[in-house]
Amino acid sequence: MFAKLIHERLSFNHSEDREREIPSAHKRTYEWIFDAACQGQKWASFSEWLQSNDPDKRLYWITGKAGSGKSTLMKFICNDERTTKLLERWSGPNLCILSFYFWSSGSIELQMSQEGLIRTLLYQAIQKIPHIVSSLFPNRLESYLLLSEGMAWQRNLTWAEMSRALQILVEDGAKSTNLAIFIDGVDEFKGSKDYAKVTNLIHWILGLLNANVKICVSSRPWNVFEDELGATNPNLYLEDLTEPDMKEYVQSQFKEHKGFQDFHDYDPQQADQLLDNIVGKSDGVFLWTHLVTRSLLEGLTGGEKPKELQRRLEALPEKLEELFVKMLDDLDEGHYKRAAQFFQIMKASVTTMSLLLFFFADEDEHDASTDFEPGTDNRRKLNESAKQMKRRINECTKGLLEHSRESRFDLAESKVAFVHRTVRDFIYDEAINSKFDQATDSFNPNARLCQAWTSYIKSANPDRVALESLQDWAILGIEYGVRADQSSSDLQTRLLQDVDRAVTALAKTRNSEGHALVVGRYWGATLPNSSRCSSLLHLACQGQLVGYVRNNLPEALEKAENKTRMVSSLLEAAIFNFTAFKEWDNFSSLAHKNSSEELVKCLFENGADPNYSFNERPPTLWESTSWKFPRNREILNLFVLFGADPGANWMVSCDLDDDSRKNLSQRLAVVEQKREEEKRRAKKERRHEAVVKFFRKGQNRKVST
Numbered sequence: 223m224f225a226k227l228i229h230e231r232l233s234f235n236h237s238e239d240r241e242r243e244i245p246s247a248h249k250r251t252y253e254w255i256f257d258a259a260c261q262g263q264k265w266a267s268f269s270e271w272l273q274s275n276d277p278d279k280r281l282y283w284i285t286g287k288a289g290s291g292k293s294t295l296m297k298f299i300c301n302d303e304r305t306t307k308l309l310e311r312w313s314g315p316n317l318c319i320l321s322f323y324f325w326s327s328g329s330i331e332l333q334m335s336q337e338g339l340i341r342t343l344l345y346q347a348i349q350k351i352p353h354i355v356s357s358l359f360p361n362r363l364e365s366y367l368l369l370s371e372g373m374a375w376q377r378n379l380t381w382a383e384m385s386r387a388l389q390i391l392v393e394d395g396a397k398s399t400n401l402a403i404f405i406d407g408v409d410e411f412k413g414s415k416d417y418a419k420v421t422n423l424i425h426w427i428l429g430l431l432n433a434n435v436k437i438c439v440s441s442r443p444w445n446v447f448e449d450e451l452g453a454t455n456p457n458l459y460l461e462d463l464t465e466p467d468m469k470e471y472v473q474s475q476f477k478e479h480k481g482f483q484d485f486h487d488y489d490p491q492q493a494d495q496l497l498d499n500i501v502g503k504s505d506g507v508f509l510w511t512h513l514v515t516r517s518l519l520e521g522l523t524g525g526e527k528p529k530e531l532q533r534r535l536e537a538l539p540e541k542l543e544e545l546f547v548k549m550l551d552d553l554d555e556g557h558y559k560r561a562a563q564f565f566q567i568m569k570a571s572v573t574t575m576s577l578l579l580f581f582f583a584d585e586d587e588h589d590a591s592t593d594f595e596p597g598t599d600n601r602r603k604l605n606e607s608a609k610q611m612k613r614r615i616n617e618c619t620k621g622l623l624e625h626s627r628e629s630r631f632d633l634a635e636s637k638v639a640f641v642h643r644t645v646r647d648f649i650y651d652e653a654i655n656s657k658f659d660q661a662t663d664s665f666n667p668n669a670r671l672c673q674a675w676t677s678y679i680k681s682a683n684p685d686r687v688a689l690e691s692l693q694d695w696a697i698l699g700i701e702y703g704v705r706a707d708q709s710s711s712d713l714q715t716r717l718l719q720d721v722d723r724a725v726t727a728l729a730k731t732r733n734s735e736g737h738a739l740v741v742g743r744y745w746g747a748t749l750p751n752s753s754r755c756s757s758l759l760h761l762a763c764q765g766q767l768v769g770y771v772r773n774n775l776p777e778a779l780e781k782a783e784n785k786t787r788m789v790s791s792l793l794e795a796a797i798f799n800f801t802a803f804k805e806w807d808n809f810s811s812l813a814h815k816n817s818s819e820e821l822v823k824c825l826f827e828n829g830a831d832p833n834y835s836f837n838e839r840p841p842t843l844w845e846s847t848s849w850k851f852p853r854n855r856e857i858l859n860l861f862v863l864f865g866a867d868p869g870a871n872w873m874v875s876c877d878l879d880d881d882s883r884k885n886l887s888q889r890l891a892v893v894e895q896k897r898e899e900e901k902r903r904a905k906k907e908r909r910h911e912a913v914v915k916f917f918r919k920g921q922n923r924k925v926s927t
Contacts, residue, residue, distance in 0.1 A: 224355060224356065224362075224363060224366050225348060225352050225355040227366070228348060228355050228358075228359055228362065228379075229345065229348055229349070231378060231379045232341045232342075232344050232345040232348070232379065232384075233341075233345055234330070234332050234338070234341060239325070239333070239574060239637070240323040240324075240325035240333060241297060241321070241323050242626060242637075243325075243626055243637065243639050244293045244294055244296075244297045244323065245294055246294070246297065246298070247294055247295070247297070247298040248467070248470065248471045248474065249474070250470050251464075251467035251470055251471060252291075252294075252295055252298045252467060254463065254466070254467075255268050255269075255295065255298070255299060256268070256269050256302075256304050256308070257269065258270075264458075264459070264462050264463070265457070265458035265459070265462070265463060266282070266456030266457060266458065267456075268282065268299075268456075268458070269308055271436075271456050272305065272308035272309050272311075272312065272402075272436075273308050273309070273311040273312050274312065275312060277433065278454075279455070279456055280431040280432075280435065280436050280437065281427075281428065281431060281436070281437050281438070281439065281451070281455045281456075282436075282437075282438045282439075282455065282456050282457065283438075283439055283440070283441070283447070283451040283452060283455050283456070283457040283458075284296065284438065284439070284440040284441075284457070284458055284460065285440065285441055285442065285443045285447065285451075285452070285457060285458070285459055285460065286440075286442070286443070286459055286460030286461050286506070287442070287443070287460075287461050287505075287506060287507055288442060288507070288509075288542065288642075288643070288644045289507045289508060289509030289510060289542055289642055289644055290460040290461045290464065290506055290507055290508055290509075291460060291464060291467075291508035291509075292406070292407070292440040292441075292442075292460055293323065293406050293407060293440070294508070295440070295460065296321075296323070296404060296406040296438075296440050297323075297406075299404065299438070300319065300321045300404050305319070305402075306319065309400075309402050309436075312400070312436070313400030313402070313434075314400070316398060316399045316400060317399070317400050317402065318347060318350050318351055318399050318400070318401050318402070319401075319402045319403075319404070320342075320343045320346045320347060320401060320402070320403045320404070321342075321346070321403070321404040321405070321406070322338070322339045322342045322343060322403075322404075322405050322406070323406040323407060324339070324405070324406060324407035324408060324409075324410040324411050325407065325410055326407075326410040326411075326412070326643060326646075330809075331412065334410055334411060334412040335411070335412050336411070336423060336426070337381065337384070339405065340384050340385060340388050341384060343388060343391075343403065344358065344384060344387055344388060344391065347391055347395070347401075351395070351399055354391070354395050354399075357390060357394060357395065358387040358390050358391060358395070359379075359383065359387055361383070362379075362383070368909065368912045388430075392430045392432060392434075392435050393432070397434060399434075400434045400435070400436075401434065401435045401436070402435075402436045402437075402438075403430070403435065403436070403437045403438070404437075404438045404439075405427065405437065405438070405439045405440070406439075406440045407440060407441065407643075408420075408423065408424070408427075408439050408440070408441040408447070409441040409442045409444060409447070410643060411423055417446055420446050421446060421450065424446070424447070424450045424451065425450075427439065428450075439451070443459065460506070461505065461506025461507065462506065464506055464508060465501060465506070467508075468500075468501045468504055468506075468508060468511050469497070469498075469501050471508075471511065471512075471515070472497050472500050472501055472511060472515055473497060475515050475519065476493075476497060476515070476519070476522075479519055479522055479523075481522040481523060481525075482519075482522055485522070485528055489528060492528050493528070496518075496528065496531060496532060496535070499532070499535055500514055500515065500518070500535060503535070503538075503540060505540060507542065509542065509641065509642050509644065510540070510542055510545060512621070512641075513545060513549070513620070513621050513622075513641075514535065514538055514545070516620070516621045517534065517538065517549070517620065518531055518534060518535060521534050542644050542648075543644070543648055546622065546645065546648045547654075549620045549622070550620075550622075553618070553620070557617065557618045558661055559661050559662060560584075560614070560618045561618040561619050561622075562657075562658035562661040562662045562665075563584075563662050563665055563667070563670075564580070564584075564615065564618060564619060564623060565619075565623075565649045565658060566658055566662065566665060566667040567580070567583050567667045567670060567671065568623065568638070568640070568649070569649060569650065569655075569667070570667035570668050570671060570702075570705075571671060572698070572701070572809035573698065573809070574637045574638075574639065575637065575638045576608075576634065576635050576636060576637055576638065577608035577611045577612055577615075577625055577633060577634055577635075577636050577638060578604055578607060578608050578611070578634035578635065578678065578681075579671075579674050579675070579678055580611050580615065580638055580674075581607045581608060581610065581611040582673065582674035582675075582677040582678055583667075583670040583671055583673070583674035584611065584614065584670075585673070585677070600681055600683065601632060601634070601683075604632070604634040604681065605632055605633045605634050607634065608632075608633045608634040608636065609633060612625055612633070612636075615638065621641055622640065622641055622645045622649075623638055623639070623640060623641065623645075624638070624639060624640075624641045625637065625638050625639075626639065666706055668702045668703075668705040668706035669702070669703075669706035669707075669713065669717060671698075671702040671706075672699055672700075672702035672703040672706055672717045672720075672721065673717070673720070675695055675698050675699035675702065675721065676699055676717075676720050676721050676724045678695065679692070679695050679696070679699065679721070679724040679725055679728055680724050680727075680728070682695075682728055684728065684731045684732065684733040684734075684738075684739075685733045685734050687728065687739065688739075689739045689740070689748060692725060692728060692729060692739060692745070693748065693749060694806075695725070696721060696722075696725040696745070697803065697806050697810055697812065699721035699724075699725070700718055700721055700722075700761075700765070700812065701806075701809065701810050701811060701812065702717075703717035703718045703721060704718070704767065704770075704811055704812070705811070709769070710767070710768070710769020710770055710772070710773060711773075714769065714770060715770065715773060715774060718758065718762075718770060719758065722758040722761075725745050726744070726745055729745040743756075744756050744757060744760075746758070746760065746761040746764075749761075749764075749802045749803070750801065750802055750804065750805065751798075751799050751801050751802050752764060752799055752802045754791070754794070754795070754799075755795065755799070755802070756791075757778075759771065759774055759775065759778050759792065760791070760792060760795050761802075762774075763792045763793075763795040763796040763799075763821065763825075764795050764796070764799040764800060764802045764803070764812075765800075765802070765803060765811075765812035765814075766796065766800060766812070766814050766817065766818040766821055767812070767821075768818055768820050768821045768824060771792070771821060771824060771825070772824055775789070775792075775824075775825075775828055776828075779828065779829070785829055786829055786830075786831050786834065787834070787836075789825055789828050789829045789830045790830045790831050790834040790836075790843060791836070792825055792830070793822065793825045793826070793830040793843060794836075794843060796817050796818070796821050796822055796825060797817045797822065797843075797847055797851070797857065798846070798850070800814045800815075800816065800817050816854070817854075817857060819856045819857060819860065822857055822860050823860055826860060826863075826864040830843075830864075831843070831865075832844045832861045832862075832864055832865055832866035833865065833866060833867055842867075843861075844861050844866040844867065847861060848861070
């Protein structure tokens with residue numbers, strides 16, 4: 223159970239996305255990486271490094287130009303059984319292989335951070351060597367044994383705990399199990415533009431090396447990596463070695479095409495020359511080869527003559543960024559506009575996009591979810607819709623966007639991603655974005671994403687939806703609705719209410735076993751710290767959506783039987799429930815560390831009573847607020863300004879002269895000190911009781927034996 227709890231704390235969403243998105247090596251390519259060393263070769267033998275015991279050669283550096291295929295090679299190495307067999311000649315049978323793929327295009331920060339690297343390595347190590355967990359987290363184990371399970375896990379694993387655990391893993395754990403660590407894309411580390419941060423990361427990685435630890439890293443050949451990794455460690459430059467692989471790839475792609483077969487039968491010399499010219503012009507960049515091959519095959523399908531294909535090849539730029547520009551500029555106006563919309567949607571999305579979500583986001587006015595029967599299994603129709611979207615993306619982006627081909631997913635859930643990081647960097651360029659804005663005019667990608675999630679929720683099958691997933695979808699839909707209209711006008715209201723209706727309907731729909739996700743309460747009440755949440759307006763107060771509340775509160779008050787109670791309950795939500803969205807703080811503008819002074823003032827102006835008590839007995843809102851947030855002067859001042867009783871409980875006015883303010887501060891400090899002392903005393907007593915209970919159990923066992 224302890225290992226399971228640690229595992230859960232180390233895991234994070236989308237941790238495997240990057241490896242899954244990397245294309246697998248084409249058949250019969252990269253085989254040379256396992257070849258034995260031969261005289262005169264330009265690169266240090268990788269197979270020799272895998273089996274070597276040389277203490278000066280614990281790290282291997284794979285480098286190459288952008289788009290040369292480094293990540294594909296790293297994935298190939300990690301998943302090939304020959305890697306394990308060769309490493310075991312160094313390690314013996316006690317071997318543990320760990321891997322991490324940095325990804326600057328990922329949807330969450332952990333995919334591009336040192337913390338994400340540490341968490342992933344520890345997660346994999348515990349998964350493969352479960353018994354090691356107790357030595358990695360000794361303090362957590364002590365808490366787990368002495369305290370209740372809930373108390374032991376009230377706080378997340380800290381950076382210090384995880385760093386120390388990894389250090390124990392490589393220093394002590396590796397004495398019994400040798401470690402081989404593969405780290406891809408170090409240049410995609412979040413701080414890669416800061417020389418000092420990159421240098422610190424490299425030194426940290428080098429610090430993990432010892433007699434029982436080997437590390438293979440890949441990166442672009444930037445000066446910082448050349449200086450720190452290239453001078454003393456075995457390495458290879460990928461573009462020097464992939465020409466045969468690219469020939470194999472190009473030939474296999476063209477020879478599968480009926481038009482090329484006819485071309486080759488008619489003029490084999492010219493046909494072979496075209497393929498050689500593709501590889502020769504690529505300059506070792508696999509991505510360039512892939513995109514150009516695709517472009518020429520489209521020309522071949524369109525009936526272009528051999529000389530026209532050659533002219534097309536000659537007209538294509540050799541630099542990747544210039545190639546991207548030409549590919550898009552060659553589109554007709556309609557396709558260019560749609561491609562620009564697709565790229566804007568990708569840029570606005572805070573999570574990875576599926577083909578189905580893209581299908582819904584591509585709908586302009588028609589609600590595509592109405593094509594599916596609510597509460598039923600629509601997988602066939604959904605996959606057909608995804609198939610349509612795949613064709614649209616292929617036609618409009620010319621391969622700059624691709625979908626994953628993971629067989630374990632329905633096509634509808636296949637992820638859409640930039641074909642390479644260089645494409646993402648290109649799309650994020652300000653000049654390119656300006657062109658997209660001009661082409662799409664008033665296009666609002668956040669509004670489309672909000673509508674997409676609304677349609678996605680409407681089309682969901684109740685038998686395949688968990689409450690946690692529904693919460694995620696709802697928060698995403700609301701987030702995009704807020705971003706779509708920062709001025710909080712009618713558009714935001716419509717978008718948020720559409721999301722809310724869709725979530726409410728799905729939450730109440732019974733599945734095939736007769737169970738609903740939410741029964742007898744509003745779905746928002748299932749969120750953390752939200753048990754009294756009863757409406758979208760209530761939820762908006764928790765999320766500090768001042769504009770939405772200001773625009774929609776008057777209508778709600780007109781319908782309320784007890785206006786004071788209703789608006790006072792909204793005030794309570796705004797002040798005490800702003801942590802409801804903490805789990806989504808990596809992307810959500812609904813997550814806050816404090817209440818909004820502007821929102822609190824708005825609620826007071828609309829009739830909230832600072833002295834209101836929901837149970838007609840203490841504490842009042844004022845007393846609860848002053849007790850829980852004694853240092854929030856702005857909020858406390860608003861309470862007093864709108865009629866709070868300054869003498870209630872132990873509080874004094876915080877809105878009077880300097881002497882009164884000084885008196886307030888002193889009394890608040892005394893109360894806060896007493897609260898902290900009480901917490902420490904209670905904690906000490908609980909710990910003492912737990913220790914006594916633990917040793918009594920031990921004595922009882924001795925007596926019984």
